Amino acid sequence: MENKDHNQNHQSEDLPQVLLLKPTPVMAVLGEHQFSSNKYQFLKAWESPLPLCQFLTKYANSIQAILCSGAASVTDDLLQLLPSVRLVVAASAGTNHIDLMACCRRGISVTNAGNVFSDDGADAAVGLLFDILRKISAADRYVRQGLWVKKGDYALGSKKKTFVSYPFYSNICELAADSDALIICCALTDQTRHMINKEVLSALGKEGVIVNIGRGAIIDEKELVRCLVEGEIAGAGLDVFEKEPDIPKQLLELENVVLSPHNAVFTPESFLALSELVVGNLEAFFSNLPLLSPVMDE
Numbered sequence: 001m002e003n004k005d006h007n008q009n010h011q012s013e014d015l016p017q018v019l020l021l022k023p024t025p026v027m028a029v030l031g032e033h034q035f036s037s038n039k040y041q042f043l044k045a046w047e048s049p050l051p052l053c054q055f056l057t058k059y060a061n062s063i064q065a066i067l068c069s070g071a072a073s074v075t076d077d078l079l080q081l082l083p084s085v086r087l088v089v090a091a092s093a094g095t096n097h098i099d100l101m102a103c104c105r106r107g108i109s110v111t112n113a114g115n116v117f118s119d120d121g122a123d124a125a126v127g128l129l130f131d132i133l134r135k136i137s138a139a140d141r142y143v144r145q146g147l148w149v150k151k152g153d154y155a156l157g158s159k160k161k162t163f164v165s166y167p168f169y170s171n172i173c174e175l176a177a178d179s180d181a182l183i184i185c186c187a188l189t190d191q192t193r194h195m196i197n198k199e200v201l202s203a204l205g206k207e208g209v210i211v212n213i214g215r216g217a218i219i220d221e222k223e224l225v226r227c228l229v230e231g232e233i234a235g236a237g238l239d240v241f242e243k244e245p246d247i248p249k250q251l252l253e254l255e256n257v258v259l260s261p262h263n264a265v266f267t268p269e270s271f272l273a274l275s276e277l278v279v280g281n282l283e284a285f286f287s288n289l290p291l292l293s294p295v296m297d298e
């Protein structure tokens with residue numbers, strides 16, 4: 001029947017209910033490994049014919065946990081509707097889509113992806129950096145467009161291989177001024193929003209490149225585009241953007257920019273580790289054991 005609420009499964013009535021507001025990529029892996037474990041009733045809001053508000057009201061007093069990715073925000077208003085929620089499991093390292101203060105006020109624990117994405121995130125950032133410095137994608141386009149035949153050899157790339165040490169900088173402008181490349185991989189918070197602004201980009205300078213695998217809004221994107229267009233910095237490798245999936249059109253036309261669709265950590269290995277962590281957190285929570293990757297443990 002078209003209008004059936006697939007969440008209504010009498011056999012699972014006694015299982016702890018875990019709300020999913022939107023599909024999260026980890027579900028594909030969870031599906032293979034754990035979804036069929038029959039330990040939880042996963043309520044998929046998008047599969048219900050009910051409007052979201054009615055759906056939430058129907059299960060308001062029984063949903064104990066929320067599993068979410070960045071695609072769906074966990075706001076104070078949402079939590080207000082779900083008084084039985086005691087755990088929010090983020091299927092991401094970033095928690096900027098979760099109102100942490102509201103969770104704290106309501107005594108709700110929060111977990112995230114811990115460090116399961118660290119290796120693949122680092123690989124992707126270095127990949128973007130090499131691509132920008134050695135113009136790999138741009139040279140690929142050059143060959144595909146037949147320009148090698150028509151115009152001859154491609155412009156030189158560069159990659160310094162000097163000894164690297166890691167001094168600490170408390171001032172981001174000084175850090176940028178002393179760096180050839182800035183790799184942004186921190187969380188988006190009130191403190192880091194637009195942390196990379198006009199001053200920082202101009203301190204990075206004409207030879208400098210920037211890679212962002214954190215969150216788009218850590219960089220003032222308008223300024224970044226302006227600096228790239230006007231040659232005030234040398235290039236950018238960007239996995240994240242301020243208004244995903246929309247990206248500024250000018251970026252598409254720039255040869256010194258490498259773009260990827262917020263997929264820096266999308267590997268089978270990361271997702272398998274994430275699915276195990278998500279299930280591990282749910283199991284720990286419902287067995288009253290310490291959470292595996294707490295952001296906030298109430």
Ligand SMILES: O=CC(=O)O
Pocket residue numbers: 091092093094095113117214265
């Ligand atoms: O962007 C990915 C994450 O936060 O895990």
